[in-house]
């Protein structure tokens with residue numbers, strides 16, 4: 207190894223009495239002495255100067271397929287145990303944002319069951335026709351009853367009569383629901399006890415909106431290599447690493463067996479097939495299962511960091527992608543899904559522009575990982591389908 211002085215000598219800058227000034231150790235610029243910075247305090251501002259679009263309203267009317275206007279009043283260890291609903295926003299406050307943002311219809315996925323469902327339908331769907339649609343959910347608290355498969359299928363028929371437009375499955379199935387509801391071994395997604403329920407949905411033209419698994423990083427240790435370290439550190443209960451949790455691959459495989467077994471039932475695999483980190487995998491499944499759809503809720507952070515792959519994907523699967531946000535009124539704690547004007551403007555910017563390197567959530571720090579996204583500038587023909595036509599066809603509105 208040669209030092210700097212030897213190197214300069216070697217190329218002839220020092221020699222034969224010639225002198226040059228080398229930086230002295232007591233230079234007026236103090237030696238950098240970096241102080242450690244708390245990761246949570248780090249908020250770098252991008253110095254990039256590129257075009258910024260502001261999309262107030264979507265180019266075409268929107269059906270937001272994935273929102274949460276109500277939720278179960280009582281749940282334990284991730285399992286809803288009561289038909290009663292809590293409501294997160296009044297129709298009036300939701301309609302004000304919807305009208306400003308060109309949202310024709312909001313789909314409330316978590317409508318519950320029995321009297322809770324009927325109540326949600328009358329408060330929203332029936333009071334404001336065309337603006338809100340509600341989905342039902344299984345009542346897992348009856349799982350132990352010997353005739354549960356038949357009871358649950360009948361509950362779907364009753365929910366249909368009460369106005370439910372589909373069935374929502376939370377990640378409860380596969381990750382929380384256990385043999386004794388909140389204890390015992392985990393119940394598998396393809397447990398045959400649910401077969402009559404899936405069939406009933408197919409017969410009644412009620413699509414199943416199914417959330418299976420979670421971001422792949424949630425299945426790896428919460429350590430310095432985890433790209434969602436801050437998110438998992440803030441929400442340790444979101445980690446499915448260790449314990450008796452199945453792997454992401456096992457969960458998706460069980461979901462795939464359900465879609466294969468019930469070809470007449472339409473399945474919207476939420477959050478971009480729950481594998482937006484691997485669009486190749488999502489594409490293969492869409493090719494394999496003609497009854498599979500995807501929504502994009504809470505995944506523009508993933509889609510927007512792979513804009514070239516995403517754009518090709520939207521082009522190829524333009525008939526099977528639904529616009530969705532996971533919007534939750536007053537959900538400030540999770541900025542990637544808070545129901546407000548800003549959230550919708552970000553989605554529209556992603557779909558409609560070629561803007562570069564912008565935030566995927568209205569938040570001080572990117573909440574799902576420290577990166578920014580790029581717009582995919584979809585053509586009008588694809589935009590219309592994703593914003594409205596696909597969901598309208600699926601929900602028969």
Ligand SMILES: [Zn+2]
Pocket residue numbers: 272274532
């Ligand atoms: Zn959701």
